[in-house]
Amino acid sequence: MSSAHSASSVITIEGLDKSYGGPKQGSLHYIIKDVDLVVKGGEFFVLLGPSGCGKSTLLNMIAGFVSKTAGQLRVGNVEVDKPGRDRAVVFQQADSSLFPWLTVLQNVEFGLKMKKTPKEERRRISDRFIRMVGLSGHENKFPRELSGGMKQRVQLARVLANDPAILLMDEPFGALDAMTRRTMQKELSQIWRETNKTVIFVTHDIQEAILLGERIAVMSAGPNSRITDIYDVPMDYPRDATAPEFQALQRRIQSHFEAALEGGAYP
Numbered sequence: 001m002s003s004a005h006s007a008s009s010v011i012t013i014e015g016l017d018k019s020y021g022g023p024k025q026g027s028l029h030y031i032i033k034d035v036d037l038v039v040k041g042g043e044f045f046v047l048l049g050p051s052g053c054g055k056s057t058l059l060n061m062i063a064g065f066v067s068k069t070a071g072q073l074r075v076g077n078v079e080v081d082k083p084g085r086d087r088a089v090v091f092q093q094a095d096s097s098l099f100p101w102l103t104v105l106q107n108v109e110f111g112l113k114m115k116k117t118p119k120e121e122r123r124r125i126s127d128r129f130i131r132m133v134g135l136s137g138h139e140n141k142f143p144r145e146l147s148g149g150m151k152q153r154v155q156l157a158r159v160l161a162n163d164p165a166i167l168l169m170d171e172p173f174g175a176l177d178a179m180t181r182r183t184m185q186k187e188l189s190q191i192w193r194e195t196n197k198t199v200i201f202v203t204h205d206i207q208e209a210i211l212l213g214e215r216i217a218v219m220s221a222g223p224n225s226r227i228t229d230i231y232d233v234p235m236d237y238p239r240d241a242t243a244p245e246f247q248a249l250q251r252r253i254q255s256h257f258e259a260a261l262e263g264g265a266y267p
Ligand SMILES: Nc1ncnc2c1ncn2[C@@H]1O[C@H](COP(=O)(O)OP(=O)(O)OP(=O)(O)O)[C@@H](O)[C@H]1O
Pocket: 020, 031, 049, 050, 051, 052, 053, 054, 055, 056, 057, 058, 204, 222
């Protein structure tokens, strides 16, 4: 089952470039070059590409953390030039985003407190998302008392409590062991279906991309990285990685990667 998409596109990217350096430092060095992309409201969209191709750079541009060099990047009708409450990022390392001196509950409540949400409502919202990510009973623990997977759950609950329309996820399960990773993938997929958020999920793991995404954009190796292909994944959730159609798509994307790496560049 897929979430009901709103008709409008949420994120529209046209001719987007990002370069570092400039005439003073020598020639311009483009990380990403000429990226076009439209992401629909409520969609689970995966950005897949080899290490260092510029996935995080693109995600951080959508987040408003990294400025563009040229092109257009709109969320709704608004050109992105700074972070906004409509977008929230879940990072690979929860440690850099959680406050170590606050408990699980206090971390999840933090954004709501900043917004001056009344105490009872704050508690109700936090309880809901703590339950949703499977952390009931751990509310009073500190981050140092949690496993890596639990910390990622806190990060996710905190982001969800702030109710952004768009979740930007930068290899959020990349540092977890394989079993925890599978569990988190299943849970995220279910949460996405329950909340109908727009998700942009960065990974270099093809299986993870197919387990989660409704569409998968493949980025070329950098520099001058761009989106070379977009795959539709017309399979119901939850997905079975052993199903023949799953494995056929995995092989297709895999051979795309191998051809690209052998050839030194993507087609
Ligand atoms: N501030 C910066 N100044 C110069 N180069 C940068 C800067 N930030 C990133 N880069 C370069 O941009 C390229 C893309 O980096 P990015 O982190 O976006 O890739 P990625 O695809 O997310 O990689 P990974 O999967 O390994 O996390 C890299 O070559 C990186 O060195």
